[in-house]
Amino acid sequence: MRIGWMTTMAAALLAPGVAQAEDWVAISVAQDKSGVMLIDADAMSTSGTVRRARILGVARRDANGLAGALGELMFDCSARTRRAVSIQGFDFDGQPM
Numbered sequence: 001m002r003i004g005w006m007t008t009m010a011a012a013l014l015a016p017g018v019a020q021a022e023d024w025v026a027i028s029v030a031q032d033k034s035g036v037m038l039i040d041a042d043a044m045s046t047s048g049t050v051r052r053a054r055i056l057g058v059a060r061r062d063a064n065g066l067a068g069a070l071g072e073l074m075f076d077c078s079a080r081t082r083r084a085v086s087i088q089g090f091d092f093d094g095q096p097m
Helices: 005-014
Strands: 024-029 035-040 045-047 050-059 066-076 081-091
Touching: none
Parallel strands: none
Antiparallel strands: 024 035, 035 050, 045 050, 050 066, 066 081
């Protein structure tokens, strides 16, 4: 069985310091397969019309060495707004940037 580079990268980014009670689900893959967006289904919460979710984006290394980002986002569906609560970029070795 061949393990793709995105799976390997996602595992590397999730390993350091992230709680293990997670259910990461792919929600979007780039058409050219250059990146994937995942959501932690176990960490989603709702308060009124606001939803909070942990998101992991994994991409091929960009010009600055960024390979992925882990963050928490808030979505207000009724107001059609979103806000980043926190975002941490990672390099290809899984180190924070």
